[in-house]
Amino acid sequence: MAEEKILQMILKELEEKSSRIRGEQIRDAVREIQTGKRIFVAGVGRSGFVARAFSNRLMHLGLTVYVAGDATTPKIGEGDLFFVISGSGETDSLKAMAEKAKQCKARLGLLTIFKESCLGRKADVVIEIPGATPKSTLDQKETSIQPMGSAFEQLAWIVCDTLILGLMECMQCTAEKMFERHANLE
DSSP: HHHHHHHHHHHHHHHHHTTOOOHHHHHHHHHHHOOOEEEEEEEOOOHHHHHHHHHHHHHHHHHOOTTSSSOOOOOOTOOOEEEEOOSOOHHHHHHHHHHHHHHHTEEEEEEEEOTTSSHHHSEEEEEEOOOOOOOOOOOOOOOSSSSHHHHHHHHHHHHHHHHHHHHHHHHHHHHHHHHTSSOOOO
8 A cells, every 4th residue: 555545544544533532621631731830741652752742842831840750750749730641541650650649639630542441530630532552451442544552642642732732822822932941952
């Protein structure tokens, strides 16, 4: 199959799946991020790459943000938001971190396929993305033309960028202002 055709199939799949993401869930997450004293993000594997990219843009907005597990990440506490990206919502290390965050009175945000997952049941705000993953034992309603969790990870990236655009509007922050915070040790 021609690569151009594959690309169009992927884009069509993402467009169809994105049309089923609920706008109110994104708006709720924007409000949750805005009210967080500090934002801690986490994900594992490719979802972890998305979480790191998201933290980068949150920093560009001027928010105080940390990637959970990094050596320079302080302890989480009351008033903070722990934002997790997990397709299955069942990743053991993320469940342990979420439990600790909740014990410390932090709020929990989740970007997932399964709002009924362990993490989904603990979360204060959930954005549910249609997708498939081989890592869940929950009922898989979705399929994908792509392997493993690729469609979820791609949509997670786009949803995180959507959150950034929503935050930019609420905070009246321009791309030019964000660029002033861009790294200069490159």
